[in-house]
Amino acid sequence: MTVKRLSPEELLGLNKFAVDEEDAHIVLDKFICAGCQEKTCLVVCPAVLYTLKDGEINFDYAGCLECGTCRVVCKNKGIVKWNYPRGTFGVNFRYG
Ligand code: SF4
Ligand code: SF4
DSSP, X not given: OOOXXXXXXXXXXXXXXXOXXXXXXXXXXXXXXXXXXXXXXXXXXXXXXXXXXXXXXXXXXXXXXOOOHHHHHOTTOOEEEEOXXXXXXXXXXXXX
């Protein structure tokens, strides 16, 4: 049996997301983030949901893998809300 090796992008693309448009499960304070020098969130999110646009943190919770890494590494408390998505919402992991 041959096993095809998938790229990280291909593996992430297997997942399905039920996005809760009415209740973001992660919320940032843009003023705190603007003053954050480290911006560690930019390098730790496995889904690359934190990006820098015109010097500001840009974030979209829609593809969140619910790993919690951003919450752990954010030392400046710019993440003012981090919950798991409400029931029936969020990531649905699919393998292979
Ligand atoms: S919980 Fe994980 S996947 Fe979701 S935004 Fe934070 S680091 Fe990214
Ligand atoms: S989310 Fe946390 S680590 Fe990222 S810019 Fe805001 S304060 Fe800094």
